[in-house]
Every structure is written in C-alpha cells, then in structure tokens.
Amino acid sequence: xxxxxxxxxxxxxxxxxxxxxxxxxxxxxxxxxxxxxxxxxxxxxxxxxxxxxxxxxxxxxxxxxxxxxxxxxxxxxxxxxxxxxxxxxxxxxxxxxxxxxxxxxxxxxxxxxxxxxxxxxxxxxxxxxxxxxxxxxxxxxxxxxxxxxxxxxxxxxxxxxxxxxxxxxxxxxxxxxxxxxxxxxxxxxxxxxxxxxxxxxxxxxxxxxxxxxxxxxxxxxxxxxxxxxxxxxxxxxxxxxxxxxxxxxxxxxxxxxxxxxxxxxxxxxxxxxxxxxxxxxxxxxxxxxxxxxxxxxxxxxxxxxxxx
Amino acid sequence: xxxxxxxxxxxxxxxxxxxxxxxxxxxxxxxxxxxxxxxxxxxxxxxxxxxxxxxxxxxxxxxxxxxxxxxxxxxxxxxxxxxxxxxxxxxxxxxxxxxxxxxxxxxxxxxxxxxxxxxxxxxxxxxxxxxxxxxxxxxxxxxxxxxxxxxxxxxxxxxxxxxxxxxxxxxxxxxxxxxxxxxxxxxxxxxxxxxxxxxxxxxxxxxxxxxxxxxxxxxxxxxxxxxxxxxxxxxxxxxxxxxxxxxxxxxxxxxxxxxxxxxxxxxxxxxxxxxxxxxxxxxxxxxxxxxxxxxxxxxxxxxxxxxxxxxxxxxxxxxxxxxxxxxxxxxxxxxxxxxxxxxxxxxxxxxxxxxxxxxxxxxxxxxxxxxxxxxxxxxxxxxxxxxxxxxxxxxxxxxxxxxxxxxxxxxxxxxxxxxxxxxxxxxxxxxxxxxxxxxxxxxxxxxxxxxxxxxxxxxxxxxxxxxxxxxxxxxxxxxxxxx
Numbered sequence: 001x002x003x004x005x006x007x008x009x010x011x012x013x014x015x016x017x018x019x020x021x022x023x024x025x026x027x028x029x030x031x032x033x034x035x036x037x038x039x040x041x042x043x044x045x046x047x048x049x050x051x052x053x054x055x056x057x058x059x060x061x062x063x064x065x066x067x068x069x070x071x072x073x074x075x076x077x078x079x080x081x082x083x084x085x086x087x088x089x090x091x092x093x094x095x096x097x098x099x100x101x102x103x104x105x106x107x108x109x110x111x112x113x114x115x116x117x118x119x120x121x122x123x124x125x126x127x128x129x130x131x132x133x134x135x136x137x138x139x140x141x142x143x144x145x146x147x148x149x150x151x152x153x154x155x156x157x158x159x160x161x162x163x164x165x166x167x168x169x170x171x172x173x174x175x176x177x178x179x180x181x182x183x184x185x186x187x188x189x190x191x192x193x194x195x196x197x198x199x200x201x202x203x204x205x206x207x208x209x210x211x212x213x214x215x216x217x218x219x220x221x222x223x224x225x226x227x228x229x230x231x232x233x234x235x236x237x238x239x240x241x242x243x244x245x246x247x248x249x250x251x252x253x254x255x256x257x258x259x260x261x262x263x264x265x266x267x268x269x270x271x272x273x274x275x276x277x278x279x280x281x282x283x284x285x286x287x288x289x290x291x292x293x294x295x296x297x298x299x300x301x302x303x304x305x306x307x308x
Numbered sequence: 309x310x311x312x313x314x315x316x317x318x319x320x321x322x323x324x325x326x327x328x329x330x331x332x333x334x335x336x337x338x339x340x341x342x343x344x345x346x347x348x349x350x351x352x353x354x355x356x357x358x359x360x361x362x363x364x365x366x367x368x369x370x371x372x373x374x375x376x377x378x379x380x381x382x383x384x385x386x387x388x389x390x391x392x393x394x395x396x397x398x399x400x401x402x403x404x405x406x407x408x409x410x411x412x413x414x415x416x417x418x419x420x421x422x423x424x425x426x427x428x429x430x431x432x433x434x435x436x437x438x439x440x441x442x443x444x445x446x447x448x449x450x451x452x453x454x455x456x457x458x459x460x461x462x463x464x465x466x467x468x469x470x471x472x473x474x475x476x477x478x479x480x481x482x483x484x485x486x487x488x489x490x491x492x493x494x495x496x497x498x499x500x501x502x503x504x505x506x507x508x509x510x511x512x513x514x515x516x517x518x519x520x521x522x523x524x525x526x527x528x529x530x531x532x533x534x535x536x537x538x539x540x541x542x543x544x545x546x547x548x549x550x551x552x553x554x555x556x557x558x559x560x561x562x563x564x565x566x567x568x569x570x571x572x573x574x575x576x577x578x579x580x581x582x583x584x585x586x587x588x589x590x591x592x593x594x595x596x597x598x599x600x601x602x603x604x605x606x607x608x609x610x611x612x613x614x615x616x617x618x619x620x621x622x623x624x625x626x627x628x629x630x631x632x633x634x635x636x637x638x639x640x641x642x643x644x645x646x647x648x649x650x651x652x653x654x655x656x657x658x659x660x661x662x663x664x665x666x667x668x669x670x671x672x673x674x675x676x677x678x679x680x681x682x683x684x685x686x687x688x689x690x691x692x693x694x695x696x697x698x699x700x701x702x703x704x705x706x707x708x709x710x711x712x713x714x715x716x717x718x719x720x721x722x723x724x725x726x727x728x729x730x731x732x733x734x735x736x737x738x739x740x741x742x743x744x745x746x747x748x749x750x751x752x753x754x755x756x757x758x759x760x761x762x763x764x765x766x767x768x769x770x771x772x773x774x775x776x777x778x779x780x781x782x783x784x785x786x787x788x789x790x791x
Contacts, residue, residue, distance in 0.1 A: 005499055006670050008692070019721060019757075055693025055759040067721055067759045070694040072495045089492055090728060097488035100463045103498040103521030123497050124519065199317055200362050210733075210740050217735045230733040233485055238704070238725045238752075240711045285708040287725055287752075299733065307362050 002152030003071060003119055004126035010049045010068060015150055017069040017079060018043070027071065027079045029150070040064025071151070073119040083140050086116035087181065087206065090235040091297055096124055098302045099177035099202045103128055108171065108178045108195045110134040110164035110188065112144045117179065122153045131157040132171055132195075134164045164188045169195040180205040181298075185212065186219035193223050193305060200305045208298040216301055225303035232299055238287030247280050319356050319363075319459055324544030326466050328458040330451065333470035335462060335542040343371065349455050356459055367455035369417045376456055390436040402433040410453075420454030427453075440739070462543050464491075464515040471511055471539060479508040479539070480677055481702050483750025485730045487512065490673060490698045491519055493755045498523035500670040501663075503690055505529040505558070505683055507676040510540035512700075516673060517549055524670075525552040527663060529561070529687065531678070554660040561686050564661055571654045668692040675700035680754070681710045685717060693719075693760040700751055707754045719761025727752045 001007045001014040010016055014030040020038060028036050028043075030050060036043045041062030043049065048058050054070040069075060074089050087095075095117070101107060105125045112118055112135035121131050135141040141161035148154045160170050164182060168191030169175070178192040178201070185205040192203050203225065205216045213230055220228050319325060323338040327346050334346050340354050351371040356363070365373035390396075405427060413423050427449050428434050437445060460466060468484035490512070496502065496519040504526055506512040513528055517540070520526065528535050535555045556564075563569040669691045674683050680699045691697060697720075701707050707725055714720050728750060732743045 004497060006692075006695070008668075021721075023722070053693060053760060055695075055757075057760060057762065068694075069757060069759075072696065074493065074495060074696070090489065093488040093492035094485050094730075096492060097465050097468075097484065100465050102518050103523060120492065123495070127498055127523070128521070199360055210735075213733075213735055214737055214740055218737065228735075230735045232731045232733065234729040236727050236729055238727075240708055240725055285705075285712065287704050287708055301735070304362075306364075307360060 001070065003073060003076070004123050004153055004156065006054075006070060008053060010052050010054060012050055013150075015071050016049065016054070017071055017075045019067040019069050021066075023078070025069070025075070025079055027076070038064075038066060040066060073123045076119050076151075077116045080114055080116060082114055083143065084111075084113040086114045088116070088235075088294075088297065089120070090233055091206070091300065092117055092120045094231075094233050094300065095179060095204050095206075096120065098300075099179065099204055101125055101129075101177060105129045105176045106132075106174050108132045108134070108169040108175045108192070110169065110180060111136060111182055112141060112159060113181065114140075115144045115147055117181070118144065118148075118157065119151070119153070121179075122148075122156045126153070126156050129156070132160065132169050132175070133157060134160045134162055134169055136161070136163040164191060167191075171195055173198050175201055177202045177204070179203075180216075181207075183212075184215075186215040189216070189219040189223050189225075193225075196305045200307055203303050203305065205301045206298045207301070208296070210299065213299045213301055220301070220303045224306065226306040227304040228301065229303070230299050230301045232296070234294065234297070236293060237290055239290065241286055241288050242283060243286045243288075244281045244283040247282060249280075316461070317360055319353075319359050319361060321357055324462055324542055325353075325356075325361070326460050326462050326470065326542075328460050328466075329456065331469075332473070333466055334474075335467065335470065346457065349457075351457075353459075359459070361459060361461045364456055364458045366419075367457065373457075388435045389439040389442055392438060393436075393441065395436055396433050402431055403427065404430040404432065414453075420450070420456075423453045424449045464518050464543075467539060467542055468511060468515065471509070475509075479511050480675065480700070481749075481751055482508055482512070482675055482700055483728075483730065483747055485728050486700065486750040486753060487515055487675075489726075489728055489753055490675065490700060491515055493696055493698045493753070494671045494673050495696050496520060496671070496673075500524040501668065502526045503529060503664075503669045503672045503687055505672075505674045505676055505687060507531065507536070507678070508539070510535070510537035512673060512675045513537065514540040514543040514545075517545060517553070518543060522546065522549040522552075525554065525663065527660060527669070528553065528555045529558050530555055531558045531676075554656070554663060556657070556660045556664060558683075560661070564664060565686060565689055569661055571657055664690045669695065671695050672697040674698070677702075679706050681706065681713050684710055684714060688714075688717075688720070688758060691758050693758050695758050696755065697758065698753055698755045700753055702751045704752045707752050710754055714756065717761075719759060720756045721759050723754065723756040725752065725754050 001011060001016070010030055012030060012032050016028055016030055017025050018028050018036065018038065019025040020040070030045050032046050032050065034045045036045070038060055041060035041064060043058060043060055043066070049068060052058065052068065054068060056068055057065050058068055059065045077086065077089055077092070080086070099107070101121065101124045103125060106129055107121050107125060109118060109121060109131060110133065112133040118131060118133050125131060133144070135144065138161050141159050145154070145159045148157050148159070162170065164180075165184060165187040168188075169178075172194045173196070175195045175197060178195055180188055180192065180203070182188060185207060196203070203220070207213050207216060217228055217230065319338055321338055321340060325336055325338050327334045327336055327344070329347050332347055336344055336353070338353050338357060340357070341352065343350055343352060349367050351367045351373055353373065355373040356365060359375060364376045366376045368374050410423065413426065424446065428446070434442065434445065464487070465484070468487050471479045472482070472484050494502075496516055498521045500520055501524055502516055502520070504513050504516055505528070513526070516526060522545070530536070560569060667690050672687055672691050674680060674687070676683065680701050684697070684699060688697060699707065699710065704725075711723055711725055714723060730750065731746050734741055734743055
C-alpha cells in the first residue's frame with residue numbers, strides 16, 4: 001500500500017481505513033499481532049486483515065461487520081488526526097485544478113498543518129513531482145514527516161520546519177505552484193514569487209477573512225502577479241429520501257375531475273418517481289439538503305506569476 | 309532566460325495553444341499564415357512562434373502580433389476627481405469624439421493606449437467622476453480599444469473554464485469546479501487503470517489524461533460510432549499519452565458481461581470513425597477548430613447542441629469514410645491497407661475487452677448525457693473493490709434513482725449526492741464584495757466506493773442497504789443493535 005499507488009491486498013504496515021457505515025470510519029495501522037476495538041467487537045490484524053483483499057467485509061468478534069478500505073488522500077482527509085484546522089476535499093479539488101497540478105509538478109506549501117492538503121498534492125504530483133512543505137511548528141512538522149513515511153510517500157515530499165514569512169520555502173526558481181494557508185499570507189508573497197519558476201507559475205492563498213484577502217491581493221499586485229481572482233466554493237450534500245406528502249381534502253365537487261395533477265393513476269404521471277401507496281398521499285424521491293451545512297471555509301485567491 | 313530551453317516552454321508551430329483576453333479563452337492550433345478571429349480581432353500567429361507561453365501580444369496593423377514588453381502603467385496623472393455622481397448627467401454628449409473620429413484614429417494605426425488617452429481628454433465628465441469611476445472607465449475603454457492577447461498553454465483549468473463559458477451545451481453544463489471535484493473524488497493519479505464514460509466532447513477524458521500524466525491506462529467507453537475527442541485534442545498531449553488510451557463501444561458492454569462478446573459482429577464503419585478520431589489526436593484537427601469558431605452562438609439546450617455536435621462529427625467522418633472507400637475501389641493496395649487496419653482495430657478491441665474482463669479498474673468516471681443508472685450498474689462490474697467512482701449528471705433526479713438502484717445492487721458504500729456552489733469576489737481596498745452574477749448550478753455528482761459484494765448473501769446485504777438508505781435516528785439504532 002501507498003497513498004500514491006493502489007494495492008490489492010492488506011499487508012503488514014499498511015494504513016487501512018475501517019468503514020463502519022454512515023461516514024463513520026477510522027484509520028488503522030495494520031500490524032501483526034495487534035487488535036483493534038470497534039463497537040462491533042474486536043478485529044485481529046493477523047487473522048482478520050493481513051492477506052485479505054481491500055474492500056473486503058470483515059466480521060468482528062461480536063458478529064457485526066465492517067469494510068476495510070484502501071487509503072486515499074480523500075479518506076485520509078476525512079479521518080486524519082487533527083492538529084490544526086484542515087482543508088477538506090471540496091477546497092482541495094479546486095485548488096488542485098486551479099494550480100494546474102499534474103504528475104511531475106513541483107509544489108511549495110505552507111503551512112503543513114495536519115497534512116490534509118499535503119497528501120492530496122503528493123498524490124497528484126507523483127511519481128515524478130515533489131512537494132516542499134514548510135511548517136513553523138516543530139512538532140507538527142515532525143508528525144507530518146512520520147505520517148509521510150508511514151504512507152509510503154516520503155520520497156515525494158520535503159518537510160521543512162521554519163517560518164515561511166521570514167525564511168521562505170528554502171528553494172528558488174523550481175516551483176510550478178505555491179499554496180499558502182498561513183495567518184498573514186501577504187508577508188510570504190515575495191518568498192512565493194522567488195520559489196516559483198522563472199518562466200512563471202500559479203499561486204493560491206487560502207484565508208478565512210476578507211481582510212486577509214484584501215492585503216494578500218494588494219501584495220500579489222505589488223509583486224506583479226496577474227489574473228488575481230478570489231472565489232469561494234461550498235459543498236452542498238443531499239440526503240436521498242423517500243417522502244410522502246398528504247393530499248389535502250378540498251371537499252370534492254365531483255368524482256371525475258378530482259385532484260387534477262396529483263392523481264398518480266393519471267397516465268401523465270407514469271414514469272415519474274411518484275407512486276400512490278396509500279390513498280391520499282403522494283410519494284416521491286427527493287434530495288434533501290442538510291439542515292445545517294458548512295457555510296464558509298475560506299476565500300481562495302489564485303494568481304499567475306507572469307513573465308513581465 | 310536559462311530556463312528558456314525546456315521543452316514545451318516556447319510556442320512552436322503545430323502546438324495547441326489557447327488565446328486569452330481577460331477572462332475569454334479560445335483554443336487554436338499554432339499554424340503559419342492562418343488568419344485567426346478572436347474577440348472581434350483578426351491576426352496571424354506567425355510572429356508568436358518562438359516566444360514563451362504566457363507572453364502578451366499587441367495586435368498591430370496587418371494582423372501581426374507584437375510582444376508587449378511591459379505593462380506601461382501610464383494612467384493619466386491628472387488626479388482630479390469628483391466626490392460623487394450628483395453632477396453627472398447621462399445626455400450622451402459627454403464624449404466629444406465621434407465614432408468616425410475614433411475610426412479615423414484606428415485607421416491611422418494609432419495604438420489602443422493612445423486612443424484611450426484621447427477618449428479621456430475628450431470626455432467632459434471624466435474629471436467629475438469619482439476616482440473609482442475613473443478607474444472603471446479606463447478599464448472599460450482599455451478593454452475596448454487595446455488590442456492585446458495572451459497566448460497560454462492549454463490545461464484542464466483553462467479548457468474547462470473555456471468550454472463552460474463558450475460551449476456549455478457540449479459538455480453537458482459540467483462546471484469546471486464540478487470537474488475538479490470529480491478528479492479528486494475519483495482519486496485520479498498516475499498509474500491508475502481508469503474507466504471513463506463521457507459525452508463532454510472529450511474534456512473529461514483530457515482532464516483524466518492530464519492527471520495521469522501518460523502513466524497507467526484509460527479505457528474510454530463510447531456510445532455510437534466512435535469516441536469524440538475534440539476537446540481532448542485541445543490539450544496538446546504528447547503522443548505517448550495515447551499509447552495506453554483504449555476505447556470500447558458501449559454497445560458491446562452487455563455482451564462482454566454476459567460472456568457472449570465477439571468481434572465478428574463488429575460493424576466496420578464505426579471503427580473507421582474511431583480511427584479518424586484517433587488520427588486527429590496527436591495534432592490538432594483543423595476541422596474541429598473551425599467548428600469551435602462557428603459555434604459561437606449559445607445553444608438553448610444541452611440536447612440540441614449535443615445533437616449538432618454529433619451530427620458534425622458524423623458528417624466529417626462520413627465524408628472521410630466515403631472518400632476512403634472510393635479510393636479503395638480504385639486501388640488494390642488501399643484495400644489491403646484497409647483490411648490490415650481493420651485487423652489491427654479488431655485486435656485492439658479484443659485487447660481492450662481483455663483489459664475490462666480483468667475487472668480490476670481503479671475507478672470509474674461517468675459524465676454523460678445518458679441516464680446514469682444503466683451505465684453505473686454495468687460499468688461498476690469492471691471496477692476492483694475499494695475503488696472510488698463518480699457520476700456526473702446535469703440533473704439531480706436521475707442521480708436520486710441511481711442512488712436507490714445502487715443501494716439495491718449492493719457492493720458500494722459511502723454513496724454521496726452533492727453539488728458545489730461557486731462564488732467569485734471583487735477584492736479592492738474597502739470595496740470587496742461578491743461579484744454581481746454567479747453560476748446558478750454546475751451539475752450534480754454521485755460518488756461512492758466499491759466493496760467486495762457477496763452475491764451469495766444478496767438478501768441480507770439488500771436488507772442492510774435498504775436500512776441504510778433512510779437513516780432515521782430510530783432505524784440507525786436498530787442497525788447498531790443488529791451489528
């Protein structure tokens with residue numbers, strides 16, 4: 001297993017995802033002789049996991065079962081131990097596309113944080129690209145290094161423990177793209193510019209506050225960045241539900257033209273998801289928005305380092 | 309410019325490039341002595357050849373491109389400005405230069421920048437405008453009179469925004485951020501073995517190919533006569549990217565699954581189509597480029613434009629086939645050549661069928677005009693367990709049904725129906741706010757992960773699936789107890 005290459009079977013040392021159902025899952029380090037507790041009972045790694053196919057159903061000691069999944073950066077994002085606020089896949093997706101990342105790209109990132117974005121970046125630039133990630137918090141940098149090692153991607157990433165605003169990325173003229181998620185990104189724009197290749201590249205800054213964005217945009221302009229564009233992306237999730245609605249009794253005038261448009265025995269309604277199970281109700285499938293959703297993560301500002 | 313020697317850095321003849329003016333893009337082949345019309349201007353790309361991608365050019369008289377050296381910020385120093393617009397009356401008389409005057413200036417070959425300067429000098433109200441309004445005025449006039457274009461390298465970012473702005477009907481209104489979600493949710497990366505089924509002019513295929521960097525393999529499932537790859541060719545991928553790109557007709561999927569697949573019943577003509585498409589992949593097809601040019605007008609519905617697109621590709625192909633056949637009759641060698649090619653295609657089809665039969669694809673991406681349910685139910689059979697799949701649909705309702713059917717089928721978990729909401733901002737000191745307009749919708753996605761499905765215990769898993777479908781809190785408790 002590696003986060004940049006699929007494997008078929010679960011091996012000793014792998015990081016696997018235990019899927020309990022309903023977005024309930026957690027990562028597990030597969031080790032001979034180890035056991036993992038779940039609410040459905042115990043999973044014995046040696047007998048229940050190692051050698052099994054990824055995607056298999058594993059029965060726990062209490063008779064309940066779980067699925068064991070191959071890790072992906074997206075599953076990792078959903079399950080990683082939080083050391084900071086993290087970026088989620090919705091933002092990560094647009095960042096990756098707008099930074100024009102692909103295999104072979106060289107990317108600079110700061111801060112590393114909990115490594116949510118880092119894993120996704122590494123996945124995309126592998127096997128020939130590289131991620132230089134700078135984190136000013138020493139323990140977080142250490143922990144990130146450890147995780148990259150465990151996930152089989154250490155050869156694709158360099159973690160540096162320094163302050164990007166003071167010391168930059170430690171590289172110059174090699175990056176195709178730079179990503180900033182720091183409290184004062186405007187202080188790092190100059191460093192970002194020198195990290196980018198001479199012929200240009202893309203930059204992205206993530207900030208939760210519009211005041212930060214304003215200062216960052218000004219700094220980008222001063223440093224000659226073009227195509228400066230700020231946007232916000234939100235995920236709207238829908239639960240699929242079967243809903244039945246009662247038909248109001250309006251006091252039928254005559255039998256013939258009753259409940260026009262609602263009568264599901266009406267031929268015009270055939271083929272639609274509506275079915276009339278009980279009299280007086282209409283049933284249909286609906287995508288119901290969540291009662292509460294994430295309404296703001298951060299503003300994403302993209303820009304291009306241009307030639308002139 | 310020590311970095312100036314890297315391959316793909318400079319604009320070369322035969323490249324696929326993208327013209328850019330503000331937020332407007334257009335993909336063009338770089339050819340000499342070829343007139344290009346873009347944003348109401350015409351020019352030749354001859355002079356651009358040899359320059360670095362990202363260079364901004366000015367269109368000079370005679371349609372020549374001249375690299376614009378610096379951003380000479382010569383905004384008028386007359387920093388005289390009003391405080392508000394109470395004294396500005398829209399009487400249409402504020403500009404003293406007439407259309408003819410401006411045209412005369414243009415004909416004299418005076419640069420756009422100077423024309424803007426003259427417009428400002430001849431505007432009676434410019435001085436009374438607020439500083440902000442002055443900036444806006446200059447920006448607007450610059451856009452109108454300064455003939456500058458930038459030539460950039462194609463990428464998923466550029467081509468997906470270009471298609472969404474210019475020809476959304478051709479890509480089933482798949483918004484670029486939705487495409488971005490698909491690439492991430494599908495865990496597309498180098499080394500994958502992907503199945504792609506799309507009717508988005510080859511844009512989704514191109515995006516997947518870019519993310520795989522020519523490493524791994526892709527099987528494109530196609531409806532009708534052959535895969536459409538007009539947008540794919542705009543990416544300008546190196547030839548080797550196509551070595552591991554396979555195609556398989558949708559019409560053969562059922563027989564492949566039931567074990568009755570054979571190449572004997574293969575119609576020859578559709579295969580010709582596939583070949584035509586393939587040949588155009590490496591270099592840019594001029595016909596495709598011209599189609600893009602002529603289809604500027606917006607189309608009413610996705611259906612319509614899809615039809616026109618298909619008709620066009622079909623027409624082109626039909627001509628080609630006819631042409632080939634006529635020649636074939638005349639020339640025995642051509643007949644032999646044709647047979648050889650047919651043989652080769654048959655061989656490739658058998659190879660692709662074998663690839664699918666391994667049932668170990670690392671993911672499935674669907675973005676089509678078809679109902680997603682039958683596609684998913686069949687194509688998921690070819691995907692290995694513990695791999696992601698993503699389906700795009702312009703409408704929500706088919707995905708609701710698809711969700712239900714997949715639950716009944718089993719073998720999938722973590723099903724999620726979603727859409728993304730995208731908003732752009734104007735960011736200026738003390739004047740930041742969301743832009744006035746935004747996209748109303750970019751389509752819907754259904755994503756999930758495959759798992760080993762134990763078909764022997766079909767009943768119990770079905771039961772479980774039904775329970776999971778509607779997780780009212782009560783039902784969830786029951787499930788927890790059961791497990």
